[in-house]
Amino acid sequence: MTLGAIEAGGTKFVCAIGDETGQVTDRISIPTTTPAETMAAVETYFKAHPVAAIGIGSFGPIGVNPDDPKYGYITTTPKPGWGDFDFLGHLKQHVDVPLYWTTDVNEAAYGEAEMGIAKDVPNSIYVTIGTGVGAGVISHNQIFNGRTHTELGHMRLNRLPGDDFENNCPYHDICLEGMAAGPAIGKRTGKTGKDVASDDPVWETVADYIAQACVNLTVAFAPDKIILNGGVMKQTQLFPIIRQKFEAYLNHYETVPALDHYIVPAGLGDNSGVVGGLLLAKLALQEA
Amino acid sequence: MTLGAIEAGGTKFVCAIGDETGQVTDRISIPTTTPAETMAAVETYFKAHPVAAIGIGSFGPIGVNPDDPKYGYITTTPKPGWGDFDFLGHLKQHVDVPLYWTTDVNEAAYGEAEMGIAKDVPNSIYVTIGTGVGAGVISHNQIFNGRTHTELGHMRLNRLPGDDFENNCPYHDICLEGMAAGPAIGKRTGKTGKDVASDDPVWETVADYIAQACVNLTVAFAPDKIILNGGVMKQTQLFPIIRQKFEAYLNHYETVPALDHYIVPAGLGDNSGVVGGLLLAKLALQEA
Ligand SMILES: Nc1ncnc2c1ncn2[C@@H]1O[C@H](COP(=O)(O)OP(=O)(O)O)[C@@H](O)[C@H]1O
Ligand SMILES: Nc1ncnc2c1ncn2[C@@H]1O[C@H](COP(=O)(O)OP(=O)(O)O)[C@@H](O)[C@H]1O
Ligand SMILES: [Zn+2]
Ligand SMILES: [Zn+2]
Structure with a gap:
């Protein structure tokens, strides 16, 4: 089963695919410019590499509580264009698979906790x-x-x-x-x-x-x-x-x-995040 | 249904009975002297006031992790006689009902969280x-x-x-x-x-x-x-x-x-602990 991971940082986004054991089989790095440009590149990547679910860890602060009207948003970042951006809502319009949404550090923490x-x-x-x-x-x-x-x-x-x-x-x-x-x-x-x-x-x-x-x-x-x-x-x-x-x-x-x-x-060095993303994708699939 | 609560402090123990809505119907205060003396008074109280389960919050540090060999113990307190004391084990020999074991502050926190x-x-x-x-x-x-x-x-x-x-x-x-x-x-x-x-x-x-x-x-x-x-x-x-x-x-x-x-x-003033104890007793009963 092919799963996807996004590690959305303030400097670069890493998109990757791999499997439910955390094995990464492909990845790209996309510079973080405007939401329109960066997200378009993310969507292009996952159209070329179809996956069953995606785990996303994003820079923040973000809305992580499903009851919050800003759930799925990057909220108050000073980064131009990204404040109050509905990351999850945007992605959902273009990628029709279960998504797991959390912070970049929670994603990496999860990778280390499960496989690291x-x-x-x-x-x-x-x-x-x-x-x-x-x-x-x-x-x-x-x-x-x-x-x-x-x-x-x-x-x-x-x-x-x-x-x-x-x-x-x-x-x-x-x-x-x-x-x-x-x-x-x-x-x-x-x-x-x-x-x-x-x-x-x-x-x-x-x-x-x-x-x-x-x-x-x-x-x-x-x-x-x-x-x-x-x-x-x-x-x-x-x-x-x-x-x-x-x-x-x-x-x-x-x-x-x-x-x-x-x-x-x-334990996973610079891979904590993407491995975490793959394993969170698996969670999203189980919960879907 | 009658439930019991113990708030085990370093100065005094409060034992109480009440119901699953946190209503307290009787209580006593016992000075914290030696484990033998204090625990005997606790046991006497619960023999006179039979309950379906007891929630216990204790001063500590205590063993709270069921996998820990010191689970149920007061561990390293400087309080004479109470260090390395198997509180839960001792109580179980005398009171044959489900017990919930946690710290005094967790017990009070639970009382405030549920009813306060x-x-x-x-x-x-x-x-x-x-x-x-x-x-x-x-x-x-x-x-x-x-x-x-x-x-x-x-x-x-x-x-x-x-x-x-x-x-x-x-x-x-x-x-x-x-x-x-x-x-x-x-x-x-x-x-x-x-x-x-x-x-x-x-x-x-x-x-x-x-x-x-x-x-x-x-x-x-x-x-x-x-x-x-x-x-x-x-x-x-x-x-x-x-x-x-x-x-x-x-x-x-x-x-x-x-x-x-x-x-x-x-919200419950000095009652946070005993109310928490009653509600933890209810949990112990559900989990039993
Ligand atoms: N070898 C190093 N020793 C000390 N500091 C470093 C080293 N490499 C990078 N840094 C510092 O770490 C910061 C970048 O952190 P990094 O975790 O690589 O990226 P980011 O936090 O932007 O995602 C920079 O401030 C940089 O100066
Ligand atoms: N009205 C008060 N104002 C300020 N400090 C108080 C007051 N009442 C008690 N204290 C202080 O609080 C401590 C006792 O705390 P308390 O919560 O009553 O008991 P314990 O922590 O021993 O369970 C003592 O150090 C006492 O001096
Ligand atoms: Zn600061
Ligand atoms: Zn200190």
């Missing part, structure tokens, strides 16, 4: 630290949503003594994204993340905020695993520093799994 | 700010647990500039409980909470940390309501201050319900 590093545990959190910070929570093998999806990139943390960096978020005086995402690292160092030396002291600072975030995720969701992915986590030297700081901050208040198995990189 | 202020919404969080801080999360009308229960009293927040109070938690340099629970207020002011004037500047500080916590709960769980209860929240002047600070911190990053209906006192 968290496949043996029921509760995991997937965090991407890139241009922004987003997280998807899997609870008892299902995507967790409340009234809407989570916005964990904007959790408040304790400003490090001596760190007077102006939080790089237009909304908040302090938040994970504003202190530790790629653009914040850019402003802190005057370089893009991948050009910063792996032993630059900025990574201590970045690791600290990520470790604090891991504490808050732990006390909030008690997951079995926290998966850290995204451009910034390509700095793999961050993992041991984050684990060490996490341990110091949690300070044995509660028992957690062994840290090497608790705070971990993604 | 959150009865019309599927997603709510109940936070008690008293001797400690604990929270129970209701997601889609069910108690949320991960690998274990939440420990939201220990989330990290941003230390207020100029607030050099030494965090009143033996584990953490900063956490909600250590900065804002009753004993912290005691140390900050040299008085017990109820003797601190309602316009004392300490309430600004306390409200600030609670507001920060509400931001983190919002971005993590996207609830429909956040319920604040416990001894400290008897200072009802805190509510408008918390809402105002919450609004300033969130800074319209995302849409939330009207704040008067979002950050709210409990």
Whole structure:
């Protein structure tokens, strides 16, 4: 059975086809320009590659609650043309198969939870630290949503003594994204993340905020695993520093799994999203 | 049908009977001394008042995951005699009815979610700010647990500039409980909470940390309501201050319900726990 996946990002859309085991057999990357242009390319792809269902993970914020009049929409993004865009409604007019609709991070979280590093545990959190910070929570093998999806990139943390960096978020005086995402690292160092030396002291600072975030995720969701992915986590030297700081901050208040198995990189690398999309397509089909 | 409830606190146990609509018809309060003594009194109560099932909410940390060998136990409490105590196993030997086992805050959260202020919404969080801080999360009308229960009293927040109070938690340099629970207020002011004037500047500080916590709960769980209860929240002047600070911190990053209906006192007052217990007893019966 051929299934489809869309990973709809603010820079590019990835469309892929594959099967219900998460095997990807074809994919393309489409630049995110206007909704009309980008969606036309998506529709052309799925006309050339017929599928039984499609799993979609989109940048947001989006409407994820079926009772919400904005269900299926990208809601308040500053990205020109995409605000208040009825993504799902638009796609439905052109592609007549069951669709599963969620956030890009929930899609990737689902991929990791079903086929990736968290496949043996029921509760995991997937965090991407890139241009922004987003997280998807899997609870008892299902995507967790409340009234809407989570916005964990904007959790408040304790400003490090001596760190007077102006939080790089237009909304908040302090938040994970504003202190530790790629653009914040850019402003802190005057370089893009991948050009910063792996032993630059900025990574201590970045690791600290990520470790604090891991504490808050732990006390909030008690997951079995926290998966850290995204451009910034390509700095793999961050993992041991984050684990060490996490341990110091949690300070044995509660028992957690062994840290090497608790705070971990993604198992599927850059494929978490498309694999998640295929498996969500399978869910859409079962629910249809 | 007569159902039972136990609210097992570190200071006192409340045992109650009532019906499946949450109506309480009888209750007693038992001091929490040794497990042998306290549990004997509980068993005597339920022998005198036969019930079809009992819902239990206990102080903790406790084992809530049925796969955990410590399921049904109070695990690591410093309270003499109660550490590693098999509460559920002990009770089962003396009371032969279905039992529902969860934390005290989950029990109260469930009461508020089913019959209290959150009865019309599927997603709510109940936070008690008293001797400690604990929270129970209701997601889609069910108690949320991960690998274990939440420990939201220990989330990290941003230390207020100029607030050099030494965090009143033996584990953490900063956490909600250590900065804002009753004993912290005691140390900050040299008085017990109820003797601190309602316009004392300490309430600004306390409200600030609670507001920060509400931001983190919002971005993590996207609830429909956040319920604040416990001894400290008897200072009802805190509510408008918390809402105002919450609004300033969130800074319209995302849409939330009207704040008067979002950050709210409990609807059942001191009865959240026992009502929750009765309704959990009903669940235990349905699942039996
Ligand atoms: N090797 C690297 N080391 C540190 N930062 C990196 C690295 N590669 C990319 N980044 C940063 O990550 C961000 C891009 O994140 P990424 O997850 O690739 O994409 P996006 O978040 O836009 O989907 C940029 O801010 C970039 O500077
Ligand atoms: N009216 C009040 N104003 C402020 N603080 C109070 C008030 N009443 C009780 N407290 C504080 O709340 C804590 C007790 O919390 P409570 O929720 O009643 O019990 P517990 O948390 O022990 O179950 C104590 O630290 C006490 O000082
Ligand atoms: Zn922010
Ligand atoms: Zn603490």
